Amino acid sequence: MNRRLKTLLIKTKRQVFSEMIGNNPSLFHGEGYDFSELREYQVGDDIRKIDWTITAKLQKPYVKIFHEERELNVVAACMAGGSLFFGTHRIKHDVVTETAAILGYSAVKNGDLFTGAVVGDTVEQIERPTKRIFGVNRFVERVDGLNLLGRHSDYIGGIRSLFDRIKRKSMLFVIGDFLTDVDLALLSRRHEVIAVIVRDRFEEHPVPLGQVHLVDPESGRTLQTSFGERSVRKYRARVIENDKNLYRHLNRHRIRFVKIYTDEDPFGKLVKLFGGRV
Structure with missing residues (x-):
């Protein structure tokens, strides 16, 4: 385990086990x-x-x-696509890794089962349910060590594969940037699904860059182009349309969601999502 990841895990563990005290014993509670x-x-x-x-x-x-009445099964499904290899403050991949650690430690602290999954076109890895910090650390280390370049995250086929693999009713967190077509309808019929949308602000509010050389981190294709005012407007329109469809879909299926930017603290955003109940 590298020093950067050790530092992140120490910080996250301190937040979960030291700041979740007094009137706020846990990030989430059991089903009944x-x-x-x-x-x-x-x-x-x-x-x-x-x-x-x-x-x-x-x-x-x-x-x-x-x-x-019952313990929870908490699942962190990390969508592993090349688009996570981007960020101006820090890359989105790091935020996904930290979010998975927060959820894992919170489950352990609450005495619940934690399951970690890596999803691309299908479920690539899935950890056995655990109540031990060691199990959480092992999954987080795997997520952190993923080589994302050339990977594609499929929020339709990959999610369908996840539905087939997770049989027990769970509190299931889908963590990714949601910059493509999404279908969580089937998943939401069996589980309580929470979408954790990880973005960089530049993705939503880009500025003209002039002549640029672009590389698609998922396909590896390159493009030499001029990214000016007109290109910015067209790109922004596509992002806005994507997010309108996304939010419509989440609301239709009563799926809670939170958006975490790369310059924000994931712990604070998750606390807010659960109404301050950390």
């Missing part, structure tokens, strides 16, 4: 809860669990205590 008992409020309890009716009657704060 049974009511267990009422007890008087204690310092450190989640104030959202206060039963205000009983509190008003007894003139003392009381909280509802629940126990989880």
Whole structure:
């Protein structure tokens, strides 16, 4: 494991295990809860669990205590395409790697099962479900070490392959840049799907560059062209149309999503996605 990845894992582990304290014990919770008992409020309890009716009657704060019915199976599906090999602040690949680590450590901390998958045209790698930090580290190291150039991420065929491989109902995070046609409908019928959209701001708001030599990181094809004002407008229109279709699709199938730019902290964005419940 290289020094850069070790530093990232130390930072991420500290965020998950040190900052998830007090009223915010975990990034996500189990699928279901049974009511267990009422007890008087204690310092450190989640104030959202206060039963205000009983509190008003007894003139003392009381909280509802629940126990989880089932553990979660948390799946991080990393879409491994050459387009992730791009970034102005840092490359998108690094953000995907860090996001997978956050999800893995959060699952372990919560006592849930974590499964990691690498998806291209099909499911290329899939880790056995684990509750151990070692298992999370192993998957994250594999994601970080991927050679993305020449790879294609297929959000239709690859996702269909993922559906065939993940049988158990899961909280399934699809992590990628979503810059192509997407179909998560089938996946959302069995799982709770969350789309983590990783982008660089330059991809959405490019500036004229003049004469440039471009290389497609997925196909390897090259193009010598002038990227001026007209080219910028045409490119922006295609990105806007792609994202309109994407958001329409996600909303239609009630799939939550979060967009993380390469200059942002993935941990903070995921915390916000789950309503501050870290």
